[in-house]
Amino acid sequence: MINVAILGLGTVGSGVAEVIEQNQNEIKKALGDNLHVKYILDIRDIPGVVNDINIIVNDPDIKVICETMGGKEPAYTYTHLALERGISVCTSNKELVDAYGVELSAIAREHHCSYLFEASVGGGIPLLRTIREACGQEKISQIAGILNGTCNYILTNMKAGKDFATALKEAQEKGFAERNPAADVEGHDTARKIAILASLVSGKKFSYEQVECEGITNITPEDFAQAEAKGMSIKLLGVYNAENSSVIVAPFLVKNSHPLYNVNDVFNGVMLHGNMVDNLMFYGRGAGKLPTASAVVSDVIECAKNIGKNINNKFADLAPANVNKFPAKNPGEKFRTL
Template structure:
């Protein structure tokens, strides 16, 4: 039995408990750190506002960080690792910004820092890269990594303009009240930096992207013009390794109508990984949502029993190793789009 503490009992944190309960998994929730109370909930007596109660409890094996944001999630994660507790997180901001440091601290304390849910939500992609594709030199990772923008683009394909599609996404709970990180590409940039780090064995930050362009300036005219040429427009994060020269970017791209990327609709995500031996493999599924994301979190919780060595730190990529993308571009309504 693995004893855990959950930091933040929101959409993902509560989903972790639901997955444990529904599937009868060998995991016990000992503590929940949250400012709110949950009267009548199965775990109402486990709720605390005192983080030290978690750190000082020797029964806690794994701290599950589902708080979101950089602080205090980073500080709590660091303290948990130093206390000899493994940490599992869905927090892309902390992983992208502090993951290298936290992995190093985990190794020093012979525990794990795992983050499958941080880049693909419910889609297993980090684990396959680290384990199943180890025989390959990975040359490209590309993906639809943000469900909000994918939903908006799908609705724009239906003829709805950007502003109306965004408002609809917010009404359905797919977009935040402040959607800047999603629609301007920053969320995708953090995720592709995480995936590039895992795929290429070097440490990347989102600022290493040669370009970060969102969908906030796209028009239905461009969407329709692309369709007339046999393309769909999708917001992609792309990372390539061209013989030790790395290029990362986020931008609306042209994808052929017969591709999986074109068929990926709604809030679903898709990630393509290309290895020099296996060729292209594709991961598709729900990139967000309570139970889908919790599925990846639980997988990491169970994984903590394995050696943490596979998830060690990488050396920072040098500026001279970064290069501009080497992809074809096509002009649609005065705007250049990458062709994937």
């Protein structure tokens, strides 16, 4: 039996416990052993839940930790502590991966354990592992992704005729948008994710601060009407362009013949272009309790199969990228076209 701990019993953390409980048979087939949640840590006083990280990292039974607290602190300190003791950490925390992923990956390698973050980009879509393991032979020239389900839901409703404020309110009522939606609608969440993807495929560290970022708040129903008249839609995309080493988050016009055109509602879609394989398209739920938790558990299984070894997540050696301006819009146009 492999003992694990979950840090942060919120949406994703409770999902991790549920996936491990509900899919125990499938996990046993994949791992050849059972996973057991020995500890859950949270800031709240809940029966059976611990508040002190030292109880977890001092327990030699704990081999893998799921960090689903979010934010930089104390997630950074707790992750650091665990990795230094040879305990692998699997996370959904894109903010931490963007800010400290390189450092934490190097610590993991030094201590013969792993730092994996499949759930941090594209929620349940098995994206990072596929890029890492199945696309190593490819020279990837472009990544374009719908990486934020909240924005995509709002834009799908705007395409149907609603204005931004009405579409946002509806997304909030349905629980798809936070009360403070700035990180989503201003594009910052997408920026963190495209920075992680660009880093993974380029071999250089792109950070969130280097991403040119424009959100969806200035898009009007008239913009949609004009796009539709030209057989296009408007999507918030994160785009990495290898040719001139640039990354952007911005609303793009997408033609109705493009596979991303039909990625609607809260779904995410990511398209890669490799020089040998040509286009690859990934589609699925980019957020939500169980899809995101499923991705965390996929990392836990990989770590549990590799106890005492470091899984090369391709982040430990990344030097900062030289980032250029993304190719400009055509004069007089409000949006770029994908």
